[in-house]
Structure formats: C-alpha cells, structure tokens
Amino acid sequence: MRLSSKQTVYCFTKSRLSRLKSASLCTSASNDAEAVEIASILSKNDWKRLLETSSELTSKLNPEIVHSVLLQNSIHDPERLFSFFNWASQQSPNPQNLDSFSFLAVTLCNSKMFRKATIVLDSMVRTRRPVQAILGSIIRCWKGYEGNYVGVFDILIGCYKKMGSWNDAVYVFLGAKEVGVLPGLACCNNFLGDLLKVNKLDLFWKVFNGMIDAKLVPDVYTFTNVINAHCRVGDIEKAKRVFMDMEEKGCSPGLVTYNVMIGGLCKAGAVDEALKLKNSMSRKGFNPDAYTYNTVINGFCRHNRFQEAKLMMEEMRCAGLNPNHFAYTALIDGFIKRGSMAEAFQVKDEMVACGIKPNVFTYNVLIGGASKAGDLEKGKALFDEMVLIGIGPDAQTFSLMIQSYCRQGNFLKAHELFEEMKEHNLTPTMYTYNGIISGLCHCGDLGRANYVFEAMIKVGLKPNVVMYTNLIKGHIQKSRFKEARKILNRMMENGQMADIFCCNTLLSGLCKSQMMDEARSFLVEMVDRGLKPNEITYGTLIHGYAKAGEMEAVERCFREMRSYGIAPNNAIYTILINSLCKVGNVTEALSTFRHMSEKGVLPDIKTYTALIHGLAANGRINDAMQLFSQLDEKGIVPDVFTYTSLISVFSKLGDMEAALNLYDKMCQKGIAPNIVTYNAMIDGLCKLGDTEKARRVFNEISQRGLAPNVKSYSIIIDGYCKSGNLTEAFQLLDKMPSKGVPPDSFTYCALIDGCCKGGELDKALSLFSEMLQKGFDPTSSFNALINGLCKTGKPNEAMRLLEDMASNCITPNHRTYTILIDYHSKAGRMEEAGILFLEMQRRNLVPNVVTYNLLLHGYYRLGRKAEMFDLFESMAAKGVEPDEIIYRLIANAYLEENSLIGMLKLLDEILVKDVVFDKNPTFLLLDAVCKREEFSEVPKSLEEMAEQGLKLSPITCHKLVHGFHDKGNPEKAEWILESLVRFGWIPNTTTVNSIIDKENDVANLESPNNSPKQATCGVACQV
Secondary structure (H helix, E strand, C coil): CCCCCCHHHHCCCHHHHHHHHHCCCCCCHHHHHHHHHHHHHHCCCCHHHHHHHCHHHHHHCCHHHHHHHHHHCCCCCHHHHHHHHHHHHHHCCCCCCHHHHHHHHHHHHHCCCHHHHHHHHHHHHCCCCCHHHHHHHHHHHHHHCCCCCCHHHHHHHHHHHHCCCHHHHHHHHHHHHHCCCCCCHHHHHHHHHHHHHCCCHHHHHHHHHHHHHCCCCCCHHHHHHHHHHHHHCCCHHHHHHHHHHHHHCCCCCCHHHHHHHHHHHHHCCCHHHHHHHHHHHHHHCCCCCHHHHHHHHHHHHHCCCHHHHHHHHHHHHHCCCCCCHHHHHHHHHHHHHCCCHHHHHHHHHHHHHCCCCCCHHHHHHHHHHHHHCCCHHHHHHHHHHHHHCCCCCCHHHHHHHHHHHHHCCCHHHHHHHHHHHHHCCCCCCHHHHHHHHHHHHHCCCHHHHHHHHHHHHHCCCCCCHHHHHHHHHHHHHCCCHHHHHHHHHHHHHCCCCCCHHHHHHHHHHHHHCCCHHHHHHHHHHHHHCCCCCCHHHHHHHHHHHHHCCCHHHHHHHHHHHHHCCCCCCHHHHHHHHHHHHHCCCHHHHHHHHHHHHHCCCCCCHHHHHHHHHHHHHCCCHHHHHHHHHCHHHHCCCCCHHHHHHHHHHHHHHCCHHHHHHHHHHHHHCCCCCCHHHHHHHHHHHHHCCCHHHHHHHHHHHHHCCCCCCHHHHHHHHHHHHHCCCHHHHHHHHHHHHHCCCCCCHHHHHHHHHHHHHCCCHHHHHHHHHHHHHCCCCHHHHHHHHHHHHHHCCCHHHHHHHHHHHHHCCCCCCHHHHHHHHHHHHHCCCHHHHHHHHHHHHHCCCCCCHHHHHHHHHHHHHCCCHHHHHHHHHHHHHHCCCCCHHHHHHHHHHHHHHCCHHHHHHHHHHHHHHCCCCCCCCHHHHHHHHHCCCCCCHHHHHHHHHHHCCCCCCHHHHHHHHHHHHHCCCHHHHHHHHHHHHHCCCCCCCCCHHHHHHHHHHHHHHCCHHHCHHHHHHHHHCCC
C-alpha cells in the first residue's frame, strides 16, 4: 500500500527535536511582580475595569508579562484567560509571544473549547511567523503539560488550509507525526480530500505516505481518495489495483468508491470497463445512483457513443432516477461536437418535456454549438429564449455571442453586446476578449485584433497562452511570420511560457508555406527551451517535408520522433505511407504499413486509401484491388476517396469497364460520388474517344445535386475538341458563364488546340487574344497557340510566336520548349530540337524526364544511338532520374548495338537503384549477356570495365554468375566468378553454390504463388 516516499522534505531532524524538548517555558524574572498583580486582578469578576483604570499596569503591559500571566494560570478559567489575551493584544502594538498563543490554544483544547482555540491559532498563523517556529512552539507547550489533547494539531492544520497555505499545512502534519502525534483518521481523510480538491497531488502523496508510516490503517474513505488521486493523473491501472486490493485488506468499496472508479475509467476512455463495473454493483449490494448513471452517460457521450448514452438514460429512468442537467447537457454537447445540431435540439426538447429546465450551462453549450456551425440566427434565438424564460446570460453567454458576431464580421453588433454585458454588471473576461480577437483574426482584421489586444491589457487583464496563440495563428494565416514571431517573443518576455500547442501553430504555418528550414530551426529552438515535441509537432513536419518531396527529411523526422519516445499515430503513418507512394517507393510504403500493424496502430480507411491509391498509381493495380477486397474482412467501410482513387487510376489506364463497375458498386452501397469521381470518369471516357458516354456522365453530375466545376467543363470540351466536335465544345463554353463557372487556361488551351486541328486558325487566334485580354498568364496563352500550330504542321509560325514572346518580354517556360522539341523530334529534325534543348538550358530551364524522353526517342527513330547514349549519360549529371520508358528504350538500343559493356552498365544501374518496372528490361539484358554466342566477349568486356575503373555491384555480379549457371553453363559461371573475385568486386570467399543458394531463396519468394508484390501485400494486410 505504501507509495513513493517524498515526505522527507518535511521531516524533523533529531537535533531539532532535542532543541524543542530542551527549550524553556520560563520568562524573565523582572516581569514577575507585574504578572502576579495582574493575575490577582484577573481573579475578580470586574478585572477588565480594574486593569483599564490602572494606567501604571497598562503602560507596563508587554508580551513577556502576558506570557507570565498565562503560565501562572492561577484562576484555572480558560475562558477568562482567552478574554484577557484578546484584551491584552488590543492594548499593545507588539504581537504576543508564540508560546503565549501555543499555551492558550493547548489549554483551550484541553478544556474542549475548540472554537476559541481555533480563533487563537488562526491569529497565531496570521502573525506570518515561519511555520517551523509556530509548530515548534505548539509542540513545546503540548509536551509541557499533562492531559494534553491532540486536537490542537488538527485545528492548526485547518487554519493553514483555510489560508490556502497547503505546504505549511502538510509541514504541520508531518512535523507532528515525527514527534509521535497524528491527527485522527477522519481528519487525515478530510485532509486528503481537500488536497485533491485543490489538485495538490504531490502533497497528497506526502500526507498519505505519512499516514502509512505512522501505521494508520486506511478505511474506505482513504482508499477512495487514493483511487481518485490515481484517476486524476490518468493512472487507471494503479487505481484499479487499489480498488481490487481494498477487499483483500478487509475494506469493502462503498458507493462513492464505485462512482470514483467508474468516473476514472470513463475519463480514461475505458467506458466498457466502467459499464461492466457499474453492472457489478448490484452483486455487492449497491444500486447505482444518479451520479453513477450520469457519469456513464457522460463517458458514452465523450466517446461519441450516443445511442448507448440514450439507452443508459432510459435504464436510469426505469430505475426511478431522473437524468440531471449534467447528463442531458453532456448528451447535447456530444451531439454538437459530432456536428449533429438537430439531434442536440431534440435532446433539449426531451429534457424540457421531462420537467428539467435547461440552465445557463445548457444554453451556453447550445449557443456555442450554433456559433461553431456558423448559425448566428439560431444562436440569437437561443439567447433571446433564455432571457424570456428568466435565465440570466452569464459572461460566457455574452462572450459566445460576441465571438459569433465577430466571426460573421458584424463588429457593430458585437460592440453593442459588449456594452450590454457591462450594463448587466458582467465584467468582460479573458474569454470575452479572446472571442473578439479570435473573430477579428478569423476575418483577417489583424489591425483591429491587435488594438483590442492592447486595450485588454490596459484594463488590467493579462493575456493567456490561448489568446497569444490565436493572435499568432491569425498572423500566420496572413503569412505574416515576422509579426507572429514577435508576438511569441513578447509572450515569453511577459512570463507566459509558450505551450506545445502554441508552438505547433507557428510550426504549422511555416510548414504550410514550405519554409522548412525555418520550421526545423524553430523545432530546435523549442527543444532548447525545454518544450517536448509531440506527435502533432512531428506530424506537421513530416507532412511539410513530404509535400516538399524531401523524403530523407521525412524519414529523419520519423526516426527522431521515435527516439523521443513519441509513438507515431495513425495520421503520421498515413502521411508517411502516402509520401512514400508519391515518390514511387511502394515497397517501403508496404513495409511501413506492416510495421504500423506490428506496433498495434490499426490502419483506418485513410491509411488503406493512401496505400491502395499508391499501389494503383505505381502500376500495381492487382495488389491495390487485392488490398481493397480485404476491407470487408477487416470491417472497414471504403469511402468516396477510396473508390475515387481506384476509379481515377482505372480511368487513366483506359480500363473504363473496371472504373464504371466500381462506380456502380459505390452507388449501390449508398456512397455518393464527388466531383473528382465524375471528372476522372469523364477524362477516361474522353481519352477513349467515347464523348457520348462522357457527356452522359457529365449530365449526371447535376442530377446528383452536384455542380460541374471548371475541370469538368474543360475535360469534356477537350474531349470534343480532340474528336473534332467543335460545335459541342463551343456550346459548352457558352454555357459556362451562366453556370457561374469561368473558363480557365486549360479550357482555352483545349479549344485553341481543337481549332488548330480543325483548320479554324482564325478562331484559335481569337481565343488566344481573348486569353490575353482576360489576364491569363501570357506564357500559357502563347504555349496553347504554339502547341496548336505544331500539331497542324506549322512549325515556322510556331517559331515566329516564340520570337514574338521574346520581343514582348514574355518569358518562355519549360512547356514552351517541350512543345517545340516534341514537334521537331517527331519530325526527325534533331538539329533544331538540339538547338532548342541548349537554348532552354541557357534560360536556366532544367530539362525534365519528359524533355529527355522526347529527344531520346527522336534519336532512336533515326538510329543515332551514340547521341542517345551521350544524352542518357548527361541525365545523371543534371540530376534527372530516368523513368521506366527511358530505361526500356536505352536497353533496346544497347541490345540492337550489341554493346556488351553498355548492357552491363545499364543492368547494374537498374539493379542497384532497385527500379520497379511493369515490364522489366533486366531480364532482357541478363538474357542477352548469358546467351551470348561468343562467351569470350563477356570476360573480355569485364576486363575492359575493370581497366577503365568501372565496377559492378555485388548484386549484379551474383545475377551474372547465377544467369550463366541457370542457362546450363556451370563452367562459364565458375569462370565469370573467378574474374569478378580477381577484380575485387565480390569477396574471395564467394562460391558458385553460395550464390545459387541465395538466388534460389529469393526465387522461392518470387514464385508465381508468392510474388514479392503478393508476399509483401499479403503480410502487410494481416492486421
């Protein structure tokens, strides 16, 4: 039962105790004569008149004489001594001796005159003398007289408690214990309860451990307090252990104990356990009371289990108990937090029907809900209703309404309410000002928000962390980071320590603006200031780095948060999986998914959707569908985003049958498609040239109660243009303004392209002019026309437009050059394409993988392989990563050129980078090397590579040896191995057998029934 011992701070040392015991109670002999005379007068009934008429005695009266009179105690009348002490205290400006207070308090307690003893001890404490001196004096007097009563210590503790001096109260408790005196169990239990009420848990454990040290046997009240203390800090396991230990120690839990334990379980989220405990009460002879039911109802509401909360209310009524304001308001609050305002008002009506009048707290919850929902009219109606039925709005009510008006931008009405609040003698609180500042920040009126902030400080209110955080957030939303930082610095200068939520707000703003270096520096600063980052901190950083495509930083943050002991939550794992999929690292995404499950973090539909989309988008559509099919088994319901991600991928692949099947399934399951779903299907159908079906899907958007957006119009207009149906395309363009959808750059580009293809050059030029007049990016406008001219075989006009751009100071962009390079490459005009390629680089436009693709295909078509290989080599120098198409193209070129060294180098690059292909060229390359008719060329080429300082990786070396062995040439395999060992490319301990064994192990994993994709996905999904 003994817990952590921290009470040693208050222990009395042996030397101090000996000093207390040896201290004298005697006073100076020079005052004895006056003391004897006063004591004699005190024996008379009119002692006060006699003393007041004796000016000589009164003038000599001092604390020493008073002390001496009390010690003589010749009249044996504690009440008269008490009166004399009070009279004497009024005669002299000097405070009485501590020992006088102590003597009188002990005497009064011994005479059972506890009220007067309390007055004396209260006066003693208010002298502000150190608690050590006061307790020392009490102990000396208490030990110095027979028939002493321990209640004096109880009263002294009570005096300190009344003053809020909790540390001093505990000092007295532990100090008295050290000299063998302990207040009664009832006093101890009350003390524990009081410490809990003021949340002084460190002192609570010092008192409790002091009780255990003194061999005081805990009773049901003690145990209940201990359970409550554990629950307060969320240590529910210890609370449960104490609850179970009670009966073993011969102390059965009472009704209050059950209620405390149930409350703790509900607070910790263990509502089912709380319900089980509540149901077990009857077996122990207890019936749950209203408090029990209300607590469980509140627990259900806090965890969004509203139906169960309603059932519990019904059970409560059947038990003859009525739910109170607490239960109804908890249910109302729960529905509001879930966004179910209609159900919240239904509960309010039910509450009124049951004869329970809503109180100000209930109305505040409802008004707060209406405010968050942006329903100002409903909030105002509730405000008027409560006034009408005689419930006076409090400061919070006014604050909520003021905040609502501020959020709506109605600052005039907000000011009226602010003044009305003061007329009701309600002082605007921090919450009131915070509501105004929050509303102003929400509307972007930072100037007025800063003014109100300064005005609040002038009236004597000190801003709290929440207010500073709102101001910081407001400035961040306007990208005013310097000002936000100044507010943070001011906050700390004014003694307000920024909490993690405040710092996360600033960090989030930096990350959203892609200021990742500043975000990282700020995190370091946070840690240096002693703030511990949490999962939100790292989730924000990880999301920021992922958005910036900095995967190394993402993984570093992930490792770092775990080193801090912060367990990644579902949201963070989902961000990581999504980020890995976006950069094509699906294998690592699956590994992360599997690791997540192993750590007990259950994936939700967002996680599954991220992985399903990642698999599908990276060419692993079968694995994506396999994972999708497992959702039902896991009891996870796919949402619109899950279906849309798959529909989008199938549409891009041109598999509209699969896309439309998924669409039908989601509709059958009652999942409403969104505009993204429709746009994906329209795009897929248009790419297949099926504009008729695409138009039907387009028309269905409106039938579903959705409005086509600019992308919807642009996609189908583009489809009509590509199919040559310009009439329908322009009809849709004409409809767009009437539907409130202005055409965008893509719409115009599609139409210009269609007009150029259809020979409608005048219309194309007219659209081009319209784009410029409407203020569209001039570069995009020129690109649209250049693209149209190129596609209609008018390259000279396209090049003249490029010259026009320069003469009009319009800078061509990456797309401008890519369009022109594409045309010239396809036309076999590689010199012109090469000139454009160099020109774009002179303009600091870095060619991307698309640009390289166009040029490489151009050279390939003309059989200019040497230029192909040079261009491919330059990609690495420029930091451009080849894609699957380029790798396959280069592989074919090397095979056609019969370039063995080229094949080996490319094979090595692909294997080292572990590039995932839909159609893997590694098999073609390896097969070409291992089936070579002139085997001697292979070791010869390897020799040449070694002489040139080139080196193959161990994985490629293994593949070569295994390849020759697999083709039935073990001798050649040995020969190749010997060369590879000689070059130092693999260890000299390597044997053909060891390579074969290793490769066979891999092959088993990659068998058709257990492919790496299937194996990885299969394991990952076993959650």
